[in-house]
Amino acid sequence: MRDKMLEVIHNNLSLQTSLEEVKNLIEQSKSDNTKKAYQTDWKHFEDWCLRNNVQSMPAKVETILLYLNELSKQYKYSTIRRKLSSISQAHEIKGALNPTRHYYVLKLMQGIAKQKGTKQEAKKAIILDDIKKMIDVIDTTKLIGKRDKALLLVGFALASRRSELVAVDLEDITFTSQGMDIAIKQKKTNEVIMKSVVRIDSEYCPVRALKDWIEAAGIKEGAIFRTIDRHGNIKDRTKDKTVARVVKKYAELAGLNPNDYAGHSLRSGLATSAAQEGMNDTSIMKQTGHKTRSMVDRYVQEGNRYKNNASSILRNLG
Numbered sequence: 001m002r003d004k005m006l007e008v009i010h011n012n013l014s015l016q017t018s019l020e021e022v023k024n025l026i027e028q029s030k031s032d033n034t035k036k037a038y039q040t041d042w043k044h045f046e047d048w049c050l051r052n053n054v055q056s057m058p059a060k061v062e063t064i065l066l067y068l069n070e071l072s073k074q075y076k077y078s079t080i081r082r083k084l085s086s087i088s089q090a091h092e093i094k095g096a097l098n099p100t101r102h103y104y105v106l107k108l109m110q111g112i113a114k115q116k117g118t119k120q121e122a123k124k125a126i127i128l129d130d131i132k133k134m135i136d137v138i139d140t141t142k143l144i145g146k147r148d149k150a151l152l153l154v155g156f157a158l159a160s161r162r163s164e165l166v167a168v169d170l171e172d173i174t175f176t177s178q179g180m181d182i183a184i185k186q187k188k189t190n191e192v193i194m195k196s197v198v199r200i201d202s203e204y205c206p207v208r209a210l211k212d213w214i215e216a217a218g219i220k221e222g223a224i225f226r227t228i229d230r231h232g233n234i235k236d237r238t239k240d241k242t243v244a245r246v247v248k249k250y251a252e253l254a255g256l257n258p259n260d261y262a263g264h265s266l267r268s269g270l271a272t273s274a275a276q277e278g279m280n281d282t283s284i285m286k287q288t289g290h291k292t293r294s295m296v297d298r299y300v301q302e303g304n305r306y307k308n309n310a311s312s313i314l315r316n317l318g
Contacts, residue, residue: 041086058096059087064105068112077116084109123262125302126247126269127276131156133254134247135204143216144228148246150213151225152266153206155243157197159270159288162243162263163187168224170214180207186289193289271299 045067049056054063064087071080088100099105126134134152139145155165164184172183179199183192199207210224217226223237244263252258267288274284281293281300 037082038086038089041083042090044083045087057094058091059099061099061102061104064099064102065108068105068108072112072115077113080112081109123265123268124260125272125299126156126251126261126265128273130251130254130256131269132204133256134250137250137253140212143232143234146209146213146216147225147228148250150206150209151238151243151246152250153204153209154197155263155266156270157206158182158184158195159267160184160195161187161267162240165243165266166223166225166238166240170219170221170224173210173224175207175211180210184289195287195289268299272302275300275302275304 045059046056048067048070049059049063052066054060056063064084068080068084071083075083084100084105088098091098091100131152135149138149138152140149151165155162158165164187167185167187168182172185174181177199179197181194181196184195185192197206199205213219214224217234219226219234225238225242227235227238227242229235240263243266247261247263247265248258251261271284271288274287281297284299285291285293
């Protein structure tokens with residue numbers, strides 16, 4: 001049936017044109033990051049096939065099995081699964097028989113999962129006490145200190161992904177009497193959502209910290225968070241990896257273990273802290289931008305793990 005349909009399309013020029021339009025629309029549904037990951041993964045598979053003198057498109061089941069076996073010696077399960085998904089996508093787009101769905105491939109992936117374990121070692125969330133300690137050790141007399149204070153506080157308050165944080169431009173920000181509204185360009189969905197940050201009368205105010213940085217850096221347009229060279233010159237937009245480096249730097253200075261934290265710790269930290277303060281799921285999801293409750297529920301459980309905890313009955317002994 002499938003082969004007959006492809007034959008009809010091949011013999012009909014208008015249907016071929018329509019099919020190309022459909023493919024283009026499907027491609028547009030993917031974010032730039034997703035497409036880049038697919039391309040990188042496919043290039044890796046193609047290069048491996050060339051080295052081993054085997055065909056990559058369409059690939060044989062045996063080829064996939066050998067490739068996965070080699071990957072299992074150096075990559076995490078999540079990475080192997082992503083690479084396999086990229087190969088699957090390539091075959092689907094080409095309309096080729098998909099070898100990644102073969103029974104033996106599925107069984108091998110199950111074996112790799114058991115061998116490596118599928119549970120990821122999550123980084124700790126930066127909760128309110130942590131962010132306070134980190135801000136307290138920043139030297140804001142220096143330009144880079146002003147930037148890092150703004151980056152940490154705004155990153156925490158927005159609860160955005162690090163790539164979304166560094167993508168913020170001055171034109172995306174509207175300062176108001178009560179705080180600020182920021183248009184966030186979401187990488188995963190290609191959507192733009194508005195997030196609000198409340199102004200507080202405190203040295204830990206994200207709005208005040210951001211204004212101080214913008215004024216000190218003389219930013220008139222474009223990227224908010226920028227690199228600074230050793231001479232104090234402000235350069236281009238920071239990379240998303242900078243967020244992780246800043247987090248680790250001040251975590252260590254604050255006496256925390258830097259290996260426990262990453263750029264994502266700001267995002268999970270706001271969600272966890274909000275749950276600890278009694279915020280409801282809807283408010284947390286509005287700030288994080290999550291579409292479903294599954295991930296937010298994890299943050300809420302983490303934030304509330306000491307509330308109504310069964311072990312609290314030991315208080316009755318006092």
